[in-house]
Amino acid sequence: MTGRAPLVVVGDVLLDRDIRGSASRLAPDAPAPVVDVTDDLARPGGAGLAAVLAARSGREVVLVTALGEDRASHRVREALDGRVRLVELPLDGSLPVKTRVLADGRPLVRIDRGGGEVGAPGAAAARALADAHAVLVADYGRGTAQALRPLLTDRARRVPLVWDPHPRGGPPAAGARLVTPNAAEASALCPDEGDSPHPLDSLAAHARRGAELAERWGAAAVAVTLGERGVLLTRPLSAAPMLVPSPYRAVGDPCGAGDCFAAVAACALADGSLPEEAVQLAVAAAAAFVGSGGACDPALWRPSFAAGPARPTGGDAFATAADVRARGGTVVATGGCFDLLHAGHVGLLDSARRIGDCLIVCVNSDASLRRLKGPGRPLNPLEDRVRVLAALGSVDAVVAFEEDTPETLLGRLRPDVWVKGGDYSADDLPEAGVLRAWGGQAVVLPYLDGRSTTGIADRAARTASNARPGP
Structure with a gap:
């Protein structure tokens, strides 16, 4: 549990x-x-x-x-x-x-x-x-x-x-x-x-x-x-x-x-x-x-559903991926901290969902995010981040990972396409080599300039500091 x-x-x-x-056709003995x-x-x-x-x-x-x-x-x-x-x-x-x-x-x-x-x-x-x-x-x-x-x-x-x-x-x-x-x-x-x-x-x-x-x-x-x-x-x-x-x-x-x-x-x-x-x-x-x-979704009644997800999720990520593959569809995944969901995130997720037949979001756990971003993070706990992501119409399932990178999770999930937003090339992504093991493809999508969780948090801190009354 x-x-x-x-x-x-x-x-x-x-x-x-x-x-x-x-x-x-109709039956020969009745209009049925x-x-x-x-x-x-x-x-x-x-x-x-x-x-x-x-x-x-x-x-x-x-x-x-x-x-x-x-x-x-x-x-x-x-x-x-x-x-x-x-x-x-x-x-x-x-x-x-x-x-x-x-x-x-x-x-x-x-x-x-x-x-x-x-x-x-x-x-x-x-x-x-x-x-x-x-x-x-x-x-x-x-x-x-x-x-x-x-x-x-x-x-x-x-x-x-x-x-x-x-x-x-x-x-x-x-x-x-x-x-x-x-x-x-x-x-x-x-x-x-x-x-x-x-x-x-x-x-x-x-x-x-x-x-x-x-x-x-x-x-x-x-x-x-x-x-x-x-x-x-x-x-x-x-x-x-x-x-x-x-x-x-x-x-x-x-x-x-x-x-x-x-x-x-x-x-x-x-x-x-x-x-x-x-x-x-x-x-x-x-x-x-x-x-x-x-x-009638076959994935809902597969035996794998009985165990339930290992982490709090919006939908079962592995069952979703299996069902889409069974239909011959394309499984798309992306990942990140999503500590403060902003317009850049929403645009990336909307674009990623249009690439294939489902979008699975891999999200850093609280401990993983803290190691990556430092003290004071996360701003929002995993449970809240998962719930906000799962509520988006572009997201089919959410799954968390404890490691510093999602490579182990990707090995289990095996998406057809791995999406990241940013300025680097797809070959520079650390996950690119893992994806090649099963023929997956890493792609980079344009990111909305000027939007970042760190930037938003810094501006909020400066605003709060400026609003404090003087001694």
């Missing part, structure tokens, strides 16, 4: 199955498309997906959910083994299975089957919640959250609690730090009465619903997710809303994006972030999740 605050995820697990293929199947993937959905996404941060994740003795429940147990710790409630019946049939990436039909009655929680569930440092409730309206409601209400008064609601479920526990309905769920939970002066899909209408729901639920904040438009963070009726736009337009399957948003927000709150900070991180993570293939 990385020392990050553990998280308890409570909610309903489903088995999600995607049958994918192509459709170029014939799908030639190319892929059939089954994976945990609902609270199971949220727990797996939370575990990518490297923290311990405990999933409290209802499972039975049916085949779907056993498949979920196998898929979650080694990724999260399971605490089970009894399920009388079968686990819900949600099957989507997609042709050329577009859903044709969804088939739902199964379902059961959630039994009473035992001592293990009560103990898991009593020990929780933070809680995420992924409520799909199938009974798990309701069975644990008294315990959840108690924890909401003591630790950060994020509640991802569903119109079929009950209201969030009073005192929740953040509630995360999407626009359709907020509309269903807070329907318009016909006299609103605003269009139903306007920001003003969403802000009104979010504020009313926050007031009704006794929640500190409600984040209404708006798809490509981002997220509207609202508070009870007296406060103005904050719009957090998506960093870029993510093209891909949005299935599971809400689970990703809620999981990342819960992890950020567990680590001490304010709701505003948590929402910004979660919006960027959800966009990256959709762009990488969403819940």
Whole structure:
């Protein structure tokens, strides 16, 4: 474990199955498309997906959910083994299975089957919640959250609690730090009465619903997710809303994006972030999740994900690189201290991302940076530097290294292109020789003149000194 605050995820697990293929003809006996199947993937959905996404941060994740003795429940147990710790409630019946049939990436039909009655929680569930440092409730309206409601209400008064609601479920526990309905769920939970002066899909209408729901639920904040438009963070009726736009337009399957948003927000709150900070991180993570293939991304379900990253990261760098290579793409990496992120850094990262199909940032640890820059550095600890970098739309993953140079890390990562900014030539880079071992290429990109962390720090120090009153 990385020392990050553990998280308890409570909610309903489903088995999600995607049958994918192509459709170029109609059936002879009915006007229905014939799908030639190319892929059939089954994976945990609902609270199971949220727990797996939370575990990518490297923290311990405990999933409290209802499972039975049916085949779907056993498949979920196998898929979650080694990724999260399971605490089970009894399920009388079968686990819900949600099957989507997609042709050329577009859903044709969804088939739902199964379902059961959630039994009473035992001592293990009560103990898991009593020990929780933070809680995420992924409520799909199938009974798990309701069975644990008294315990959840108690924890909401003591630790950060994020509640991802569903119109079929009950209201969030009073005192929740953040509630995360999407626009359709907020509309269903807070329907318009016909006299609103605003269009139903306007920001003003969403802000009104979010504020009313926050007031009704006794929640500190409600984040209404708006798809490509981002997220509207609202508070009870007296406060103005904050719009957090998506960093870029993510093209891909949005299935599971809400689970990703809620999981990342819960992890950020567990680590001490304010709701505003948590929402910004979660919006960027959800966009990256959709762009990488969403819940169907093969890298998400590889066994290597079970171990989690060795250092705090924005995304798993090694899994990201492996997935891009498997698709025949180009892995681009760059590195540095990034102690104060400035315009020069942002321009370099944007340019580097356009070279290939992913950008992985290798960042010096605190000890490495101190050896390189001297006493008084870093100005920002590793955890903060990683979080800021990971929030950029150009960055797919961040990984830290302890050595003075990233050469050992590059040997494990094996990028196709290594990017540096500056005045020297690519052949002069100390990493150039390492890259040649696997056919990688070092390149130098122009750097924005006059921007440097040291220069900014020096100017700030001079300004502070000049502002001090005389004796």
